[in-house]
Amino acid sequence: MNAEFTELLRPFLKFAGADEITEESRLRDLGLDSMREIELLFAIEETFGVAVPDDKLVDSTFATAGGLWSVVEDLRTPVGGGSR
Amino acid sequence: MTAGAGYAPAVETVAEVAATHAREADETATFPTEALAAMRRTGLLGLLVPADDGGAGGTLTDLVDVTLALGRVDMSVAMVFAMHCQQVAAITAYGGEKLRAEVLPAVARGERYLGSVTTEAGKGGHLLTAESALTHDGEMLGIDRAAPIVTGGPYADAFLITTRAPDAGSAARVDLVYADRDQLEVEVTGGWRPLGMRATHSVPMRLRGAVPQWQVVGEHGAFREIATTVFAPLAHVGWAAAWLGAAAGAYARVLRHARSEAGRRQFAPSSELVLLRLAGIRTRLDAAHALLRHTVAVVDDAPDMSASPVQLLLNTLKIRAAEESFAAAHELVELTGLRHGYLTDSPLALERTFRDLRSASLNYANDRLRLANGALSLRDPGVRLA
Numbered sequence: 001m002n003a004e005f006t007e008l009l010r011p012f013l014k015f016a017g018a019d020e021i022t023e024e025s026r027l028r029d030l031g032l033d034s035m036r037e038i039e040l041l042f043a044i045e046e047t048f049g050v051a052v053p054d055d056k057l058v059d060s061t062f063a064t065a066g067g068l069w070s071v072v073e074d075l076r077t078p079v080g081g082g083s084r
Numbered sequence: 085m086t087a088g089a090g091y092a093p094a095v096e097t098v099a100e101v102a103a104t105h106a107r108e109a110d111e112t113a114t115f116p117t118e119a120l121a122a123m124r125r126t127g128l129l130g131l132l133v134p135a136d137d138g139g140a141g142g143t144l145t146d147l148v149d150v151t152l153a154l155g156r157v158d159m160s161v162a163m164v165f166a167m168h169c170q171q172v173a174a175i176t177a178y179g180g181e182k183l184r185a186e187v188l189p190a191v192a193r194g195e196r197y198l199g200s201v202t203t204e205a206g207k208g209g210h211l212l213t214a215e216s217a218l219t220h221d222g223e224m225l226g227i228d229r230a231a232p233i234v235t236g237g238p239y240a241d242a243f244l245i246t247t248r249a250p251d252a253g254s255a256a257r258v259d260l261v262y263a264d265r266d267q268l269e270v271e272v273t274g275g276w277r278p279l280g281m282r283a284t285h286s287v288p289m290r291l292r293g294a295v296p297q298w299q300v301v302g303e304h305g306a307f308r309e310i311a312t313t314v315f316a317p318l319a320h321v322g323w324a325a326a327w328l329g330a331a332a333g334a335y336a337r338v339l340r341h342a343r344s345e346a347g348r349r350q351f352a353p354s355s356e357l358v359l360l361r362l363a364g365i366r367t368r369l370d371a372a373h374a375l376l377r378h379t380v381a382v383v384d385d386a387p388d389m390s391a392s393p394v395q396l397l398l399n400t401l402k403i404r405a406a407e408e409s410f411a412a413a414h415e416l417v418e419l420t421g422l423r424h425g426y427l428t429d430s431p432l433a434l435e436r437t438f439r440d441l442r443s444a445s446l447n448y449a450n451d452r453l454r455l456a457n458g459a460l461s462l463r464d465p466g467v468r469l470a
Contacts, residue, residue, distance in 0.1 A: 015254035028308055029257040033212070035455065038462045057463040059312060059390035 001069045008047055009065060012040045023066025037062055044068075050075035091140055094126035095153050103157040109283035110160075110436050113276055115239050116283045119161045124194030128165070132172045137188035144380050147318070148325045155329020156336070159440040160283030162329055164236050166322025171198035171244045174260065174314045178302035183262060187242070199240030201291065202315075203233045211316070211448070212308055213255040217248035224294035225250060227263060230273070235286040238272055241265055245291065249304040258307035261300050268293035280439030281447075313389045319448065320398045321383070324376050324405035327444045331409040332369055334437040338416050341424065341432055361419045365412045372408040375401055382470045392463040393470035399453040399460070406444035413438045 006021045013021070014031035021030075032040065040062075045051055050072060052061075061071055102119040109116045123129045131146060133139020140146070147169050155162035175187055175198075190196045207213050219226040229245055237243075242264045249259045274288040302310055339362075341347040351358055379401045386394045416434050417425035424430045425438075 015256065026257075026305075029252070029254055029305060031254055031256055033256070035459050038459045041463070054392070054464055054466045054468060057392055058388050059309075060388075 001065060004047065005069055005072070006065070008043055009040070009068075012036050021065050023064065023069070025065040027062055027065060027068065032062060044072060048072055048076060091128060091131060091142070091146070091150065094128045095150050097126050098122045098128055098161075099153055099157050102154060102161040106158040106161075106283070107433070107436070109158070111282075113278065113282040113285065115236055115285035116158065116161050116164065117239065119158070120164070120197060120236075120239060123165065124197070127192065127194060129168060129194050129197060130172075130192030132169045132176065133188045133192040134176060137176075137184065138192035139188065140192075144318075144321060144384060147322060148376060148380060151322055151325035152329040152332070155326040156333030158283065159326055159330035159437070160281050162326035163281060163284050163323065166318070166326055167200050167235055168198050170315060170318040170322060171200055173318050174244060174301055174310055175262065177314050178260075178306060178310050179262070180298055182298045183301065187262065196241040197236070197239065199234055199237050199243045201229060201231045201234055201237075201243050201245040201289070203231050204246075205230065205232050207255075211246075211311055212258060214246050214248040214258045214307075215255060217252060218250045218259055218261065218300075220250055221294045224296055225261065225300070226294045227261065227268070228290075228292045230288070230290045232288045233286045234289045235284045237287055237289045238270075238285065243268070243291065244301065246307055252305070256308075257305045259300055259304055260302065260307045260310055261295060263291070263293060263295050263299065267295055279442060280436070281443045282439075312395075317383050317389065317398055320402040321376065321380060323444070323447060324372070324379075324401050327405050327409035327441060328369065328372050328376060330437050330440055331372075331412040334413055334416055334432070334434055335365055335369060337432045338420060338424075338434070341420075358419070361415060365415050365419075368408040368412045368415075372405045375404055386470075391470075392460045393468045396457055396460045396464065397470045399457050402448065403445075403450045403453050403457075406441075406447075406450055410438075410441040410444055413441045 001023060009021055010016060012032050013027065016030045041052060052071065052075065056071055062068055098119055101122040102116060105116055105118050127140065128150065130139035131142040131150060135141035147166065151162045151166045154165055172191055175184060187196060202211060204215055207215060216229050227245060227247060229247060242262060245261050245263060247259050247261060248255055249257045269292045271290045272287050273290050276285055276287045342351045342353055379397055382394060382397055413434065417438050420432065420434060424432045425434050428435055
């Protein structure tokens, strides 16, 4: 996860305080609720220039910070292999 | 008892008992103890207990059929039954082996009616948070939980209780924990004086005690997932069936009355106004029923219950069933007039059904679900209709 991503996450996690956000951080436990999830989605799409497909918009995508980041990473990787 | 037509005699027995006591239970706002005793005796309490655990192995469709039938005679009894089944389904799906073995066969034998403790003061009806926490109490987990509304609480043999998980960093990490009545100090902390659904006897309570670790349903913090996959679907489907049953029962009583000699004099069934009103009410019931059955089919086949189209549909069912059922009761009152529509002692009991169904939009508030559906809609720009 890059710092830009974790800093983007932080305001949505009202219970995270100043704690480090790790790949294992459970977003729901840290205060992400379904009403704010959509705002987080918009922020991610704008910041990283990706469009999260509808079928990825399930609870498991938003379970952990690392899981969400891997979805974003996959979307940033060009089709046909990602050797950047 | 087996699922399928096997439980029909049990339903008939329980419905008869419920019908006999419905008026008194409503007047006195007391729990339908006779109907509960009949559910125990007939094995109906074990409808959703798997056959391997001694139950009827009933499906979601079976739950709908039974709840609709009970709702026709007493909406409160139907709600009590459906909510008990919701607890059974949670233990069946998420309980550990020891918990399942302890609880499910006892439910099937009619020995355990399960109450639900999810409400909590100060959280505004939010299902997915909990203020009071499980605490470490030696090897045990300590519970000290106050709840403003516990349906049938004084009569429950055991409870499923939401609490904050032990050592949880936030109110959003919630456990579901099973506790037997004899593991708890049970205190009723207030009364129950509602407009309708009076026989649910949903009093405020405080529960204190300690339970072993294996009585936590699923992992610590699992309640969010349990709510998505079991609790919310069964609540919305079960409530919708209870409400639709109540409206359908009232409609049936009015139609029978309209066809009687006295009714024909009052109603002039050939009047176009009467026919149009009757048709409008039937349309509401058919639409709600179609939505209910369709939702059950979607839930039965859904690979991921958290998918937006599924969540949207479940919320729409709850919102729409509440609206249509109450609107039907309201129109029945209007159609039948003061004597049969408004007086408490009319044998048509429309006044009771009207009061009962007024609760439907408030019982997990429709507005809260509309807000959720707004957000869910934005999560589904492709509008994948389930």
